[in-house]
Structure formats: structure tokens, C-alpha cells
Amino acid sequence: MTERLDVAVLQRRLAEFAAARDWEQYHTPKNLAAALSVEASELVEIFQWLTPEQSARVMDDPDTAPRVADEVADVLAYLLQFCEVLGIDVLAALAAKIERNERRFPVPEGP
């Protein structure tokens, strides 16, 4: 039986992974925020010299596609670990943000 893929399950596996290796000492919120931004920049690096059109086709390249997926995973891993150490519910934070943005940027009315 496979565990369902959801954020809470992955977040718990990441916490257990760090605890088993005694890495929690490094996981201050400050360090995890820095690591998150470093991973986000590694994603930017893949795109930095591409045209907008080339950037839309990166998943067609068999060398680049797994790099992109890997960096995306790293960003989410550090984001979830950051939220874990600070007790932030990241999905609730995003839902609240979307609601604020829906009020802040109303859909333009049609003609």
C-alpha cells in the first residue's frame, strides 16, 4: 500500500530524514530561508540565458527536464522544512493569500 502523496506526509518524511541524520541543528529558520533562496536561484540559472520561447520548451530537453524537476523538489523541500520549524501551515497561508489577492485585483469587467 502506498502512502498518498500529500504535503503533510512529505513534510513529516523530511522532518524524520533530518532528525535521523542529526541535521536539525543546522535547520534554523534563517538557514532554511537562505537554502530555499539558493535552490530558487539554481532554478533561475537553468533559464538565465534562454529566450522566453526557449524557456517554454525546457521539458522537451532530456538533459534539462530532470534538472528542472530536481530543483523544483529542492525548493519545495526547503519551503516545507522552513514551515515545519516555524509551525506555519503553508497551504492555509496560500489559501488566505489567494483570497486577499482576489479582493485586491478584481477581475476586469467585460464590455
Place this chain on the structure above:
Amino acid sequence: MTERLDVAVLQRRLAEFAAARDWEQYHTPKNLAAALSVEASELVEIFQWLTPEQSARVMDDPDTAPRVADEVADVLAYLLQFCEVLGIDVLAALAAKIERNERRFPVPEGP
């Protein structure tokens, strides 16, 4: 009845939000990766002059706590939009990464 908070639901709401405002033209993978890294840096900015100990207590400050939650939401929003435009399953990417890391960094044996 409220919709359950899960990644797929939030990802769909973000896609509808962008489509309704005709913002999809800006959402190239290159631009979304840049926006993701900008939001990650806004999170770093909150911590940049703090000691490790101060960084662990940011959620106790009633001014800082909502800023942290807000930046976390922005990072996840751009990450999900990036994955949406490239067709990447971010939870599967993270699960695969955790499995690779479990093989790459075996737990040290006890004494």
C-alpha cells in the same frame, strides 16, 4: 462546505486567477522562476540581520509573523504556477527526491 486544502486545488485556483486577469502572457517559465527567487529573497530579507536564536522566534513577533506567512505563500504560489506551466507534478518530484536522498545519505549506524 469548504473545499479541502490541497495542492491541486490551490494550483487550479492560481491558474484560474491568472487566466481571468489575462496574466498568462507574463507567466513564462523563465519569468516565474525569477519571481519565485525574488519571493524567496524577500523571505531571506526578514532574517538577514538576525542571530540564529532571534530567527527561531520570528513567529512570536506580531508584526513579523504575518510577513513570514505572506512570503511563504508567495513562494508556494510561484512554485505551483511554474510547475503548472511546465506540467511538473511537484509532489511526485519531491517524493522521488526524498527517495534518492535516503539512498545517498544513509542513516549513520548506532554504536
Place this chain on the structure above:
Amino acid sequence: MTERLDVAVLQRRLAEFAAARDWEQYHTPKNLAAALSVEASELVEIFQWLTPEQSARVMDDPDTAPRVADEVADVLAYLLQFCEVLGIDVLAALAAKIERNERRFPVPEGP
């Protein structure tokens, strides 16, 4: 008589500025590297939704031009402060890098 604008003079003024305000306690290399990356991201933010063509014309916009100059100044300020606290000669480091790159990427010969 005005002082000539050079890197060493500006670096000394930045060091005196920080010392006079007792800010040196915050200026660990780790914190200054983070601050540098935050400022670099603020520069990226100006460009994140622009096309390549729009990005080439940012200095024509009277609102954007001073923001760009301001972010550039912030990046250089933190870079010089970082190099100051670690005793790195940034111009010598760049000259050495250019020489390495000239060997690493030889100019393609003509036909």
C-alpha cells in the same frame, strides 16, 4: 577638491559609515552575503515581467531609472563591505577571473 571616485575610497567610506553607527556587529560575512543576494533580487524584481526588449529600455523611464541605479548601488555596497570584512581585493579577484576565462573560452578563429 573632490575625492576621486574609486573603489578603495568608497569601501573606506562604507566601513566608516558602519563603524560610526555601531553596525559592524551585524556585518558577519554570512549576513553580508545574504544582504547582497537580497539586493540582487530587488534588481531582478524590476525586470521580472519585462520582455527582453522592454528590459533594454528601463533607463528611458523616469520612474524606473533611479530605482535601477539605487539597486546597483546597494549591490556594490554590500559586495564591498563583504570583501572588506574578509580582506578580499575585489578588483584583483575579478582581474584573475578574467584571465582564467580568457584561457577557458578562447576566441573562435575566423574563417
Place this chain on the structure above:
Amino acid sequence: MTERLDVAVLQRRLAEFAAARDWEQYHTPKNLAAALSVEASELVEIFQWLTPEQSARVMDDPDTAPRVADEVADVLAYLLQFCEVLGIDVLAALAAKIERNERRFPVPEGP
């Protein structure tokens, strides 16, 4: 006879380097800002798990010291290329910024 190390000389060498390799096509302000932020993050990466005290001693490590100098050179290289393509005088921008900051943050008076 060696050329004096100054910013204008290095900036010209970087411009000639890019022109000789036909790389100017990639050097939009948007791409150069992204590359600058990527290099700044590579500097952050060196420090991300270090304590403040360890970060102050990075130049004592014979493996880490040249990496730090190399990343610093990369940051300055992209900053100068960015300023070159937009016609920004980076030293004048920093001097103006220091003067604004001296007015904005007056030195606290003594007792």
C-alpha cells in the same frame, strides 16, 4: 607595463571579452540581472549552514577561500556588465547612495 586595476579598465575588458565571443546577444539587462542574482546566491550557498563565527573564518580554509574570491569576482563581473549595457556609472551611483544614507541615518550623538 601593467594596466592599473580600476573599475573602468575591468569593465572595458569584460565588454571586449563578450564582444569577441558574440555573447552580447545574451546580455540583455534582464538576463544580466538574473545572472548577478545567481552568482550572489552561489556566494550565499558557501555560508548557508555556517554559524556566524564559522562564517568569519572562511578565508582560513584553503579550499573555501578561492571559492569565495571566485564568486565575488563573478558578482562584480555581472554587475559591471549590467551597468555597461545600461550606461550606469556604478561608482557614481554608490557615492550618491552613501550621501543619501548619511543624511537618512545620522550618527547618534554621544552622551
